[in-house]
Amino acid sequence: MTNPILEIKNLNKSFGALKATDDVSITLNAGEIHALIGPNGAGKSTLIKQICGGLSSDSGSVIFNGQDLAGLDVAERAQLGLGRTFQISSVIMEFSALRNVMLAVQANAGTSYRFFKNVRTDKKLVDRAMAILARVELEGRADVSAAELSHGERRQLEIALALALEPKAFLLDEPMAGMGPEGSKRLISFLDGLRKEAPILLIEHDMDAVFSLADRISVLVYGRVVASGTVDEIRNNPAVREAYLGETA
Amino acid sequence: MASLSRETLLNIFLTIGMLALPFVATAIDEPFYITLATRVAILGLAGVGLNLALGTGGLVSFGHAAFFGLGGYAAGILASHALNYTPIMESPFLIEGTNQMLIIWLVAIIVSGIGAYLIGLLSLRTSGVYFIMITLAFAQMIYYFAISWPAYGGEDGLSIYVRNAFPGVNTLDPQGFYFICFALLMAGIWLSATLKNSRFGAALQSARQNEERLSAVGVKPFNIKLTAFVISGMMTGLAGALFADLNRFVSPSMLSWHMSGEIMILVILGGVGRLYGPLAGAIIYIIFEFIFGGMTEHWQFFLGLVLLGVVLFARGGVIGLIAGRARHD
Numbered sequence: 001m002t003n004p005i006l007e008i009k010n011l012n013k014s015f016g017a018l019k020a021t022d023d024v025s026i027t028l029n030a031g032e033i034h035a036l037i038g039p040n041g042a043g044k045s046t047l048i049k050q051i052c053g054g055l056s057s058d059s060g061s062v063i064f065n066g067q068d069l070a071g072l073d074v075a076e077r078a079q080l081g082l083g084r085t086f087q088i089s090s091v092i093m094e095f096s097a098l099r100n101v102m103l104a105v106q107a108n109a110g111t112s113y114r115f116f117k118n119v120r121t122d123k124k125l126v127d128r129a130m131a132i133l134a135r136v137e138l139e140g141r142a143d144v145s146a147a148e149l150s151h152g153e154r155r156q157l158e159i160a161l162a163l164a165l166e167p168k169a170f171l172l173d174e175p176m177a178g179m180g181p182e183g184s185k186r187l188i189s190f191l192d193g194l195r196k197e198a199p200i201l202l203i204e205h206d207m208d209a210v211f212s213l214a215d216r217i218s219v220l221v222y223g224r225v226v227a228s229g230t231v232d233e234i235r236n237n238p239a240v241r242e243a244y245l246g247e248t249a
Numbered sequence: 250m251a252s253l254s255r256e257t258l259l260n261i262f263l264t265i266g267m268l269a270l271p272f273v274a275t276a277i278d279e280p281f282y283i284t285l286a287t288r289v290a291i292l293g294l295a296g297v298g299l300n301l302a303l304g305t306g307g308l309v310s311f312g313h314a315a316f317f318g319l320g321g322y323a324a325g326i327l328a329s330h331a332l333n334y335t336p337i338m339e340s341p342f343l344i345e346g347t348n349q350m351l352i353i354w355l356v357a358i359i360v361s362g363i364g365a366y367l368i369g370l371l372s373l374r375t376s377g378v379y380f381i382m383i384t385l386a387f388a389q390m391i392y393y394f395a396i397s398w399p400a401y402g403g404e405d406g407l408s409i410y411v412r413n414a415f416p417g418v419n420t421l422d423p424q425g426f427y428f429i430c431f432a433l434l435m436a437g438i439w440l441s442a443t444l445k446n447s448r449f450g451a452a453l454q455s456a457r458q459n460e461e462r463l464s465a466v467g468v469k470p471f472n473i474k475l476t477a478f479v480i481s482g483m484m485t486g487l488a489g490a491l492f493a494d495l496n497r498f499v500s501p502s503m504l505s506w507h508m509s510g511e512i513m514i515l516v517i518l519g520g521v522g523r524l525y526g527p528l529a530g531a532i533i534y535i536i537f538e539f540i541f542g543g544m545t546e547h548w549q550f551f552l553g554l555v556l557l558g559v560v561l562f563a564r565g566g567v568i569g570l571i572a573g574r575a576r577h578d
Contacts, residue, residue, distance in 0.1 A: 052465070078467035090462045092455050103451050107466040112452040112473065116443055119451055165466060 003066065004029045005169050005199050006051070011060035013046055013223075020046040021057070022223035026201075028169055033191065033200045035210045038220035044203045045087060047220070048173050051201075052084050053077045065168060079110075083167025083198070087174045089154040091146040097157050098142040101129035104164035129164065136160045137186070152183045159187075170200040176209050188212060211235070256572035260525045267431055267528070271424045283423040284495070285539060289531045290430040291491045296516045296527025297437040298484030303513070304522030305445055306477045307457030312368065312384030313512050315391050316482035318504030319364050320357035320489025322395065325407040325499035327353050332410055350415045350429070353490055361486020362479050364391075369478035373471055385506055392504040406500025413494055420494070430491050434528065437484050442524055444480070453477050485512070514552070518559055520566025522575065529567045 004027035013021040020043045028034050038044055049055035051062055053074040062069045069077055078084075092100050102119060105128045106112055119125055133139045136156040141149060146157060155175060162170055175191070176184045188209050191200060195215075204210050210217065211231050218228040219240050227233075227240045234240055253261075267286065274282035295317055302308040330337050330346025337344040347353060372383040401407045411421075418425045444450045452473045455463040460470040493499045502508065511534070519530025534552070541548035563570045 054461075073469070074464035075467050075469040078465055084465055086461075086465070090459060090465070092458050092462060094454070094458055095451075099451065103455055103463075104466040106448045106451065107463075107468045112448055112468045113476070114448040116447055118443075118446040119448055120446065122448075125448075161462075161466060 004063075005065060006201065007063040008047075008051065009061045009063065011047070011050055011062065012058045013043075013050055013055065014058055019223045021050060024060070024220070024223070024225055026218055026225065026228075028199045028201050030199055031195055032215040033195050033202055033213050035202045035204060035214035035217045036220060037204065037207075037210055037217060041222075042220040043223040044220055045173065046223075048084070048171055048203065051171060052082060078107075078165060081165070081168030081198075082171060083162035083165045083169070084171040085158040085162050085173055085175055087177060087203075089151070089158050091154060091157055091161070093147040094145060096143050096145050097133060097138055097149060097153075097160075098126070098129055100146055100157055101132050101160050101164050102126065104161045105129050105132070108165045132160050132164050135163060136190070152179050155179055155183075155187075159190075167198055169198050170194070171203075172200055173203045174205060175202070176204055176206040184209060254572070256523070256525075256568065259568065259572050263525055263528055263532075264435070267434075271427050275424070280423055283427050285535050287423070287427045287430050287495055289528070289535045290427065290434045291488050291495060292512070292515060292534065293528040293531040294430070294434045294437045294491070295485045295488035295512050296519070296531060297434070297441055298481045298486075298488065299512050300516050300522065300527050301441050301444065301484065302478050302481035303516060304526070305441070305450065305457065306453045306474055306481075308373070308474060308478060308481075309381050310384045310478070310481070311381045311506070311509050311513065312372075312386075312388030313482070313485050314504050314506060314508035315368065315384075315388035316361040316365055316485040317489035317492065317508055317512065318388075318391065318395065318499075318501070319361040320486030321493040321499045321503045322401065322407075322489075323357040323360045323486070324353045324413065324490040324493040325409055326401055327356060328409045328413055329401070329407055348411070348413045350413045350420070350490075350494070353413055353494075354487055357486045357490035358483045361489070362483040364486075365479045365482025366475070369475045369482075373474050373478065385509065388504060388509055389506060392501055392506075395501040395504055402500070404501060406498055406502075409493060409497040409499070412497055426495070430495075433487065433491065437487075438524060438528070440484070444477075445524075449473070449476070514556055518556060518566055520568035523566060523568040523572075526566050526568050533567060 006028035008024060008026045011021050011024045024047060036044055046055065050057045053072055064080060064082065092103065102125050105125055130139060130142060133142055136159050138153060138156050138160060141153060146154065149157060159175060176187060179187060184206060191213055194200060214231055217231060217234040218225050219234065227237045270286045271283045274280060299310065299313045302310050327346045328348055331348040337346060368384065368387045372380055372387065375383055396404050414420060415429055418429060420426045452463060452468050456470040456473045463470050489503060515530030515534045516527050518533050519526030519528065537552045538548060541551045559566055565574060
């Protein structure tokens with residue numbers, strides 16, 4: 001077996017007496033979608049923050065492409081190829097959809113310290129960003145400011161921003177959240193193809209999405225991975241059914 | 250573009266007005282108006298500098314007097330050594346004074362840039378009220394240092410007996426000096442427009458709106474903000490050097506928090522983040538000072554009323570009031 005792209009080893013994080021992340025070990029291999037599920041408050045968002053560098057870990061390590069990410073901040077980890085989306089859309093509200101993606105494209109190219117050329121007439125930047133918007137079917141809304149986009153469109157923009165970074169791994173935090181059934185269906189088929197470009201660590205509450213997309217599933221409860229396995233293994237795991245699926249199925 | 254926006258028209262109008270003003274002043278035999286216009290241009294340039302940090306970057310610096318004063322002292326110190334034929338230092342290498350504006354400006358820009366770098370390095374680790382307070386504290390530190398440093402006049406300040414020289418221009422002629430200041434104001438406005446539209450400007454505006462997002466795409470907000478703060482300080486520092494030459498005098502008051510407030514007030518009056526906001530604000534400020542200052546020494550009371558009105562009813566400042574809300578794209 002080849003080395004995993006992303007390897008989380010014995011990660012811990014406590015807030016006072018609360019263990020938000022309790023000895024979590026997860027791997028993400030090339031070409032797969034690894035879904036992370038768990039009830040609210042299970043520590044999924046904490047874990048994502050630890051992986052992305054927004055939150056320091058008490059112990060344990062995050063290995064990405066063979067490199068220990070300890071001591072690197074959010075921006076440095078993004079530069080290495082961690083492309084994340086936020087649970088609550090986090091975009092530049094005053095910018096159009098296009099300029100949001102242009103920002104990600106220039107960031108990926110490492111050219112944010114160019115002071116003179118006007119970005120609006122920067123054909124290379126605009127074309128690249130338009131191509132990415134087209135991939136998430138948002139090209140028709142390119143000039144609409146992010147503040148005026150619908151909730152679902154902003155979710156698509158989140159994905160576009162991650163795509164623009166050409167990441168080596170995606171961390172998607174509830175990409176389906178608040179999307180209509182039609183939008184979810186389209187996103188599912190999009191993510192299905194995306195795993196060939198880079199593996200996806202997918203946090204998702206939409207069980208239909210998880211079961212149709214995931215190669216592997218890990219279940220997080222009170223900061224601990226209580227089960228990990230294929231879709232069928234998780235579906236038939238009694239502990240999981242009790243702890244989690246029983247409530248939502 | 251088929252039609253110009255109202256804001257562009259207003260900007261053109263302000264530019265032409267500023268260009269015509271000295272000729273009008275000469276025609277109606279009111280040369281003092283040229284001095285007022287020079288003050289407008291210089292304070293406008295200081296505001297353009299602050300506006301880059303405050304408007305584009307969202308960095309509410311209450312310490313820009315530090316850079317204004319550093320630029321002013323750079324001019325004053327260089328000029329006084331040139332006048333006395335004494336070197337500023339002899340070892341490890343010789344530095345002499347100069348009365349050449351071009352060199353003085355360069356030194357003013359470098360000195361205020363270094364000041365902005367050091368102050369930014371520490372204060373940009375904070376945000377919000379803490380950032381305001383720390384920038385204020387640093388500026389006050391430099392202010393008290395200037396007061397207690399007798400070598401360059403201390404509390405009494407430092408006179409520049411002859412206005413510094415610029416190749417090909419008689420700087421003692423009010424019109425000549427005015428056009429130098431006006432040209433630099435225009436250059437500052439051009440620079441801030443160019444920066445805002447550049448990749449760096451995109452990152453800076455993102456740093457103001459959503460740092461989390463900017464980091465997530467792989468750009469460090471701190472470095473972007475620090476760069477903007479330094480450029481901002483340099484522009485305000487250059488304005489300070491001009492201000493020293495205008496008054497032929499530098500004193501610690503250029504470094505005091507009143508000065509920081511003055512620069513901030515004119516940016517807010519004109520319109521935060523608007524390209525010509527600082528110029529519009531400076532015009533209003535100077536007009537108020539001139540008209541009401543002649544009637545009462547408490548003229549700032551009236552300015553305060555206007556500022557209150559702007560903050561409460563016209564958040565886009567005067568530019569916003571006339572040209573409508575800022576367009577975003």
